[in-house]
Amino acid sequence: MLTLDGVSKVYRVGTFGGKSLVAVNDVSFDVGDSEVVSLIGESGSGKTTIGKMILHLTSISSGAIRFNGVDVSRLNGRARKEYYRHVQGVFQDPFSSYNPIFKADRIFRTIREEFFPKIDSHEWNEKIDSSMRAVGLNPDEVLNKFPHQLSGGQLQRFLIARALLLDVQFLVADEIISMLDASTRVGVLNLLAELKSRGLSILFITHDLSLGYYISQKSVILYRGCVVEMGPTEQVYHHPLHPYTKMLMACVPRLGMKWECGEIEVTNPNVKQPDLPSGCAYYDRCPVAGNKRDCSTSPSLVEVEPGHFVACWRQTKQES
């Protein structure tokens, strides 16, 4: 359904944009029909930038994004509008998506103006009714209410209902449940799983490994804009190969397990990247890094078992 092929994003930063920051570096993966793929990585690893490039909220610097085989990297005008009928995004903070002085369901209006300017009111109301029921909202209970009168879970469902008003095939869900409480979270997660079973494909962006495990068939682990490991979720979680993935897995607090001092060794995320112009992005934090010669060139992703890829000199024999 959706393929990223060598996608990179370079932001201009610094005074007068004189410096560049590579937020996403040559990223390739695909999301199949009716598949949920988790994009996992720490803060600043480039997850949201990837979501924004897919949604055309920021341009791509190089590479291509294909939707059902068609290059959609640089769409405009009508083609872009058509793309938005099928590809939509829902973001982290449901509260900031609403203007507190307007009723919550006002968010549907832009969709009507943009995509259904000729629809009559009766048909439109029926459409809203069915998309709200699809996300488990009772229109009689939630329509005509102000955002502060609704819960975070209801507001997030509203945003998903808004996406469903269109013929959505692909949803970018960027940290959509991190601000919700545990029981509301499960409700929204189950909703996503149900939408998946109805044919929707989802890119589930998260830094919460347990949420990623719960919902996705495939996981992509991102570090400093590079994919360091990806594959079927079971394999990535139960047999992580990249030292960064191993560290992430070791850091997940488990219910019923108490913290014991020094049990998990967490490498410092703030250490400065040494002068390795094309070196492994994880070199300076890596507990198994070899001598500089070994890791001073960037490892490519290598398939180590069917569908399971890792970019690490220590795990794969690669020609440098």
Ligand SMILES: Nc1ncnc2c1ncn2[C@@H]1O[C@H](COP(=O)(O)OP(=O)(O)OP(=O)(O)O)[C@@H](O)[C@H]1O
């Ligand atoms: N508009 C921008 N201009 C310049 N730099 C940006 C811009 N947006 C993001 N960045 C930088 O790009 C890098 C990746 O940011 P991004 O928001 O994609 O990370 P993230 O993995 O989604 O982080 P988080 O989990 O904290 O949201 C960061 O270093 C960030 O500071």
